[in-house]
Amino acid sequence: MEILGTTLRICVDDLETSVFFYERLTGTRAQRFERGGVSVAAVGCFLLMSGPEAELEILRKVTATIAVKDVDEALTTLTDVGAHILAGPVPTPVGRNLIAVHPDGSVFEYVDRKASAA
Numbered sequence: 726m727e728i729l730g731t732t733l734r735i736c737v738d739d740l741e742t743s744v745f746f747y748e749r750l751t752g753t754r755a756q757r758f759e760r761g762g763v764s765v766a767a768v769g770c771f772l773l774m775s776g777p778e779a780e781l782e783i784l785r786k787v788t789a790t791i792a793v794k795d796v797d798e799a800l801t802t803l804t805d806v807g808a809h810i811l812a813g814p815v816p817t818p819v820g821r822n823l824i825a826v827h828p829d830g831s832v833f834e835y836v837d838r839k840a841s842a843a
Contacts, residue, residue: 726802732772732790734834740764740775747771758818787824790834796821799835 737743744755744766751769758765763776763784774784793799796814803810803825811832813823820838827833 726799727794729792729794730770732767732770732792734772734774734784734787734790736781736785737773737775740766740773743773743775744768747773756819760818787832787834790836793835793837795839796823796835796837799823799825799837803835 735743744757747766747768748755751771753769755766755768755773757767761776761780763774763780766773772790774781800810800814800823803823807828808825811824811826813835814821815823817836820836822834822836824832824834
């Protein structure tokens with residue numbers, strides 16, 4: 726499995742104020758989308774999320790987002806090394822993802838930029 730990078734996940738109360746700060750910090754423009762009632766802004770290596778507390782409570786359990794070349798390959802590797810798959814692979818607005826619990830109990834999201842074959 727080829728890991729391409731990681732994204733730091735940050736739950737925020739005020740998305741607009743946070744986007745302004747992180748755009749200035751990174752020198753990049755935010756890419757925005759909505760998912761499951763949560764407003765999301767990707768700014769550089771930061772993934773800012775704002776929305777209902779019930780949704781954010783779940784999102785806070787994910788340590789980080791790991792970009793991979795292929796989520797299907799990640800699924801095979803993760804399963805082979807003893808990870809437990811909680812969800813996915815499923816399509817997202819920017820590719821596909823899955824959520825896995827590592828044997829040490831940490832939770833990670835794995836994403837690729839491949840369009841869904843559906």
